[in-house]
Amino acid sequence: MIPIKIVSANPLNPQYEYLKDAADIINQGGLVLVPTDTVYGIAADSKNEKAIERLYEIKKRPPEKRFALLIDAKEKIEDIAVDIPVVAYKLMDKFWPGPLTLVFKAKEKDTIAVRLPDNLITQKIITLSRTNVVCPSANLSGEPASGEFSDAIKDFKGAVDYAIDAGPCELGVESSVVDLTAHPLQIVREGAIKKEEIMAVAYKKNVLFVCTGNSCRSVMAEAYLEKKLQEDGRNDVEVISAGLMMLPGMGATEETKELLEEEGIDVSGHRSQRLTRELLDKSDIILVMENLHEERIRQLYPKALNRVYLLKEFAQIKGDSLDISDPIGKSIEFYRQTFVVIKDSIERIMNIL
Known part of the structure; x- marks a missing residue:
């Protein structure tokens, strides 16, 4: 079990030192429990192999299930994905920032899932970290995710290095996931955004x-x-x-x-x-x-x-x-x-x- 520092942050005006500490820990290969607009997540540097291995281990997640990236600006998708279809831009224009994860063809891998969260704390941490951040939900694999800090932290008190309590997440429901590499596109998971809303914009x-x-x-x-x-x-x-x-x-x-x-x-x-x-x-x-x-x-x-x-x-x-x-x-x-x-x-x- 590792020592953990838990801080309480104002979701509308978060303390800079907490955000900087979180970003520094991510850059050092640590794991940080953070609020998002959907549910609490665990943030890590996607390029740090040890951090990713540790994240799989503490979540008990099958290795074939990849983690999604969180970004802090729409424009960054151009650095991550290739062959971006028009439908992707329509969905991003309508639902980003927000609870929609999109699966693209990747520059470095075959596919990659990406989301722009509508949460000030998470966005600022990503910006300060200056790296690609993965942030899966803070729950054991197969268990329900939660928008409440007390639920999110209970299984990870000795497993993450830092945790930010910003009260309940706005939505409390996981993001919807759309695979844009499939033709036609596929709704992989119906979450905070209903299938009908997604399809209406897409088509x-x-x-x-x-x-x-x-x-x-x-x-x-x-x-x-x-x-x-x-x-x-x-x-x-x-x-x-x-x-x-x-x-x-x-x-x-x-x-x-x-x-x-x-x-x-x-x-x-x-x-x-x-x-x-x-x-x-x-x-x-x-x-x-x-x-x-x-x-x-x-x-x-x-x-x-x-x-x-x-x-x-x-x-x-x-x-x-x-x-x-x-x-x-x-x-x-x-x-x-x-x-x-x-x-x-x-x-x-x-x-x-």
């Missing part, structure tokens, strides 16, 4: 419209597609828009608002947003207005290119040019001609989506 199509300023063409396309989907009673498509070159937070042009008002659509609340990698990652279909937009995305993020189409191309509209010209600074008649083309395109793609 909803994300359509992203891109133009230059996100004040005219992409706004028209987004608003009109949303209207058509609503008229058809469909909720299986999510529509967003963005611009390549603009100041975020700008409204739609007056001409755009006027034309959409004629369709019974109010876009007075629209605020422009810049195209980001995050938007591209989670979009199943990316529809652009001009060849220059497609080329710019090719330069910025070639990984998304097989999901990028010119709107007129995707709508299978024939003609000498597949570009939809920018009406900014032009007459209301030019705007109207542009909107007619966009409306025609949207009506054609309704059966494709």
Whole structure:
């Protein structure tokens, strides 16, 4: 039996020295019992073989059952996993940080399970440790996990080096686990997030419209597609828009608002947003207005290119040019001609989506 230090931490404003002590112990190959948003877990350095062997031993866990990694930022998944599918980004966008563990193809192994917990204490410990941290639930293998410190510590008082009592975990239920390496994806464990919620997000199509300023063409396309989907009673498509070159937070042009008002659509609340990698990652279909937009995305993020189409191309509209010209600074008649083309395109793609 080893000596253990138990500290009580404020879950909303945890004492820095406790977090630093926990991180240092993990870096030294120790085991730390920590709260998460789901249940209490035991954190260890994934790269320390002795720590991992000890963790398997105290949990009496079969060696073929791997431990999941906890990370402190979504972006870190790029350093851990490969061939990340669009559905993964949709699930991460919706449920991370939170009680969802995702299984990916790994860079160093065949597969790896990863989660971003919604718990300040655990996130800060991971950040301070500067290593990849595994954190299985604090229970003997086959026994129920608990969100109560008293239940979690009872079997590990002489087995872990440090323990943080932050009161009851928020959820008290283990995370749901989704295997993204299976086709179609598989719900390995239904935990805090119900299967229906996961599947609804996974199989909803994300359509992203891109133009230059996100004040005219992409706004028209987004608003009109949303209207058509609503008229058809469909909720299986999510529509967003963005611009390549603009100041975020700008409204739609007056001409755009006027034309959409004629369709019974109010876009007075629209605020422009810049195209980001995050938007591209989670979009199943990316529809652009001009060849220059497609080329710019090719330069910025070639990984998304097989999901990028010119709107007129995707709508299978024939003609000498597949570009939809920018009406900014032009007459209301030019705007109207542009909107007619966009409306025609949207009506054609309704059966494709």
